[in-house]
Amino acid sequence: MDQLTAVKKRVQSIDVLRGIVMIIMALDHVRDYFHADAFQHDPLDPATTTPILFFTRFITHFCAPTFVFLAGTSSYLVGLRKTKSALSSFLLKRGLWLILIEVVLISFGWTFNPLYNTIIFQVIWAIGISMVMLGLAVRLPYGVIFALGALIVLGHNLLDFPEAAHNHTVPFFWDLLHDGRFDTYTFAPGHTLVIAYAFAPWAGIMFLGYCAGKLFAPTVDSHKRQQALVGIGLGLIVLFVALRLMNDYGNPLSWTPQKTAMASFLSFMNVHKYPPSLMYTCITLGPALVALALLENVQNRFASFVKVFGRVPFFYYVLHLYLIHILTVIAFYASGYGAKDIVSPSPFFFRPIQFGYSLGVVYLIWALVILILYPLCRWYNNYKSSHSQWWLSYL
Template identity: 80%
Template sequence: MDQLTAVKKRVQSIDVLRGIVMIIMALDHVRDFFHVDAFQHDPLDPTTTTPILYFTRWITHFCAPTFVFLAGTSAYLVGLRKTKTDLSGFLLKRGLWLILIEALVITLALTFNPLYNVIMLQVIWAIGISMVFLGLAVRLPYGVIFALGALIVFGHNILDYPEAARNHNVPFLWDLLHDGRFDIYTFAPNHSLAIAYAFVPWMGIMFMGYCAGKLFAPTVDTFKRQRTLVAIGLGLIVLFVTLRLMNGYGNPLPWSPQKDGVSSLLSFMNVHKYPPSLMYTCITLGPALIVLALLENVQNRFIDFAKVYGRVPFFYYVLHFYLIHILSTIAFFVSGYGAKDIVGPTPFLFRPIQFGYSLWVVYLIWAAIVLALYPLCRWYSKYKATHSQWWLSYF
């Protein structure tokens, strides 16, 4: 019982950081559904964006890699209370469950299309399939899991070269494993699959997160853990700067000098998320690990606020998409659109290309959605803490 209490105490920083990235994540999704320019220009294109729009999109880069990494860390901590066989079975079942949720529940939230003409494979799919492979891998020695994760994270960009040579015209399986550029594949009449997250690079991040879980074992000194996390975080940031200045391996697209210093900086920081390049991983996980170290043992009202979302991230994730799309649909009709405009060139119903508001309105809607979900997340967090039904481990 003492070991269990120690483990729970030590994961507070994980819950808080996870909560922070979940809050930030909602900003990008609100922007997708409510910003007037969301479907017309790339917010990270230094030739068309503005600094505030660029920041609004770029800050959300921290969300997916941090969440996937911490999912691996949490899996390690769960393993402290389970046998390898039990942990493997749990991860396999939870991974398959997440894939099913992505295909049925999240896709519906995104598209509002009950016919499922397009099924989306996004971050929950990537987490789910990565969890399946982690469930198979946990039986391996720790060093082998670490080596596999490092090999993927640091080596997967080798595949950028043959992909570029083929102009990204790669087979379905290759696309599913690595390329992942929102290609759409028809699998039945009027039914398609859209691959947004090729999973292998994300699997590497999860494996590394699992290995980092060793730092949170009850026997590890707090100061040693913090010092190690800061050192790794700083090392990743230095590696990012070095690789970016070399402008070669580690990101499929180079940066280039622009019309002024600010635009050049935006080009320098514009790293590849789909799939997550080595440079992208370094500049997102590097600062995240430093923040993770600094959050330990911090107590204030914001920490308590963020912790609520971090304890029920999946619950929050599902609800926030439905709430965003419901509010967007209301705005769709309020803006004067009608039945003829429901279906457009994108898979997202009730979301025309020419629709939306200025960025400051997006921020207001984002804040309102996060705050509106707080009571529900707090209730569910307390419910999970006081109940032990088997299904609570899956949602």
Template identity: 55%
Template sequence: MELQNPARERVYSIDVLRGIVMIVMALDHVRDFFHTGALSSDPLNPETTHTALYLTRWVTHFCAPIFVFLSGMSVYLMNGRKTKGEISKFLLTRGLWLIFVELAIVSLGLSFNPLYNIFFLQVIWAIGISFVILSAFVYLPWGAILAIGAAITLSHNILDSYEAQPGFQPSPLWALLHRPGVALPLFPGHIALVLYPFLPWVGVMFLGYGCGRVFASDVSPAMRRSVLLTAGLGMVGLFFFLRALNVYGDPLRWDAWPHLSQTIFSFFNVQKYPPSLLYTCITIGPGLLALAALEHARNRFTAVCKVYGSVPFFYYVLHFYLIHGLTVVAFFISGYGTDQIADPNSPFLFRPIAFGYPLPVVYAIWIFVVAVLYLPCKRFAEYKRSHRKWWLSYV
């Protein structure tokens, strides 16, 4: 079956930025599997971290929100090629497909546990459920969707005070909406671990959809750059203003520490799970500035990043299996035995709590992973450009 709609003209800057965050994202996942202490300590804790470790973790904050935001932008760019009904149907079916992929394929890549004792609800789940919700709202004008996204992003931290009350116990629906880290029982011996409550991510998706308007054909490059710079600087400015007040926008308050570096660590340690208003501002804001800067950037670096950004779903799924496969090899090389494959304190098979290497080794493995995935991603991107199969829209 062939696609009836013509291929869309891909936006170079969007693909490049998406590729950059996909590359950086792999660093965080390599760190999870290979760094000593990754499963037992917080790399953002000012009391125990150091600059290199803090930055290694903090720089990956950009990945999920920009990934979700750009997904919303890509949906807006379907307008003109598809009817609203076609877009809605596609979002519904692709959203349900992504939720299935999260449960059946990504969870297995993370755990390597064929019994599926834990289903991980992460960013693919968040994008999937956001697509499903957007499928009902896509009939609204883009400005209305942008306003809804802004309202969710600005207001959802009001729920923090309610959640902070002594004895608060989230219901399953509340956990799915806004409370991370909750293990929802499914059936005996199996749970769904909610890592990405979806309400704030719906806000980010809707923001991306609304901001996709700046890439419409009737918007000049100069106007687009002006809007991106203004919005990006505005979000960064809002972050510093609200963070300095230390009153609203993030449940993690910052404190003055004995050393300046620790105080800076505390100031920038904003909540990702779920993404707070301040987290969204300090990640999406620079992302908008990057879109403005990348529009006319054409060099070897951007060309390489564009390869990964052209096939993000393919890269995302593949990189988990590659990283975990390398973990299995390192597990046996490090002298562990088959009786240590499952650690009761670790959700990942072949990844004991005590397992790991220093940070330089983590960076070497990260570079290797990204390099190995380049050729498969390039070949698949070329295949997608030259074929119009319906199923390619889902991968």
């Protein structure tokens, strides 16, 4: 097997895992728009949730950290065929482009509000600003980048203590950097910015993903790479369990015994995503790295199917968001709602608080969304593979 073939085979495992988490991500977004209870209760609250609802939400926790981590890994692989200067320029431009897309295209996809009264900084913003930070850092020695990533991921929960002491009343830039609890800021009359993803922890995850790209260098033996991925992944899972049992550091909220063993387990597993705590990062990236190792040599119809989505993640992300919201509009009118109900207390147009279906229907709509998107993503993947226009690297 020549070196180019080896690289392509290794990258395939990244595409497969990325495709899996992209598909799972759509489940959470379908639940947001279509589940009757989505705006009523927290699906992760042990006191009000059910095991199946908790699992439906919890499994989607794997999506954002896995995607951000693999974005860093892919950046390292891109750097194998670019100079440091060219890689830095590419990451800076792509990062700024993603931030612009978050404001102009993604926020509208979420809200369907043509006046842009609400701008939401979510995962695309987090990826974009993390790429900007990585673009500035790639000129540094590899060890320094790794140290920065590890320091951020392991240490950022130290900021939880002063934040809690001030009841999370923090300045705007602190909120943007770390707190990220869906606080709103008015930036013009009638227009607000919602910070859902504070960027520092996500940048740390991307830095570590970039460093993990070294495992995918053509000179690394496949067996050794898989051993390393499994070892690191299991180590992260063990670290999560140890930290959770200590119940002191690594997550803003402690777990507490509940009335039943199942509820206590759900409390134990309920870790903080906004911002991603150390425990959250461990219990999501740990299994993801193990899966990355196990998927390396998988060659079957399932892998071929999900790989299509993993190869065109940005294209998929934009399409899935608009498709889900368009289907919501159809269901909105089919349910008897009218023009007076378009605007609701939530920032999402056509999504009243009292609206939606059972969790079973949510899963059916999710399957429909994936089936509709598959031929579109396959077409775009084929087009991207057979064309070399510069703008394709940004889509």
